[in-house]
Amino acid sequence: MSTGLDSFDNFSWASLLAGSETLVVDPDARRAMRTANALEEAGARATIVPDRATALDRLLRRRFSLAVVALEPGATLDGDVDAALTAAGVRLMLLAEPARHERLRLSYPHAAVATLGISERALVMLLTGTRDE
Numbered sequence: 001m002s003t004g005l006d007s008f009d010n011f012s013w014a015s016l017l018a019g020s021e022t023l024v025v026d027p028d029a030r031r032a033m034r035t036a037n038a039l040e041e042a043g044a045r046a047t048i049v050p051d052r053a054t055a056l057d058r059l060l061r062r063r064f065s066l067a068v069v070a071l072e073p074g075a076t077l078d079g080d081v082d083a084a085l086t087a088a089g090v091r092l093m094l095l096a097e098p099a100r101h102e103r104l105r106l107s108y109p110h111a112a113v114a115t116l117g118i119s120e121r122a123l124v125m126l127l128t129g130t131r132d133e
Helices: 029-041 052-061 079-087 098-107 120-128
Strands: 021-025 045-049 066-070 091-096 112-115
Touching: 021 029, 021 052, 029 045, 029 066, 029 120, 045 052, 052 066, 052 079, 091 098, 091 120, 098 112, 112 120
Parallel strands: 021 045, 021 066, 066 091, 091 112
Antiparallel strands: none
């Protein structure tokens, strides 16, 4: 999914994540909607769920290529959800407060880790592996 573009020049924003099926797991409805909108503006199709139990259900019913999971302070990624995401080959992005980033990167080396409230542009750029200009 990562394009690793050197630049966004002459490239359509709406095609950056085209064809990506994304699962957004976030108990904060407003933040989840903002995340989903950013992903959809970049061409992905996003499904929002409020909790990890519902995420497990959706993972059984649909094929996703990306999951963006917001971890509230003190919350963890459920082992069953992590196992289901890994088994399905789903790319994982964890959103958490900065103090937890190092620990999350050690626990989930396969995941991208970003700050809760990351800007829409920064979210998409991180997912595509593209630097800002």
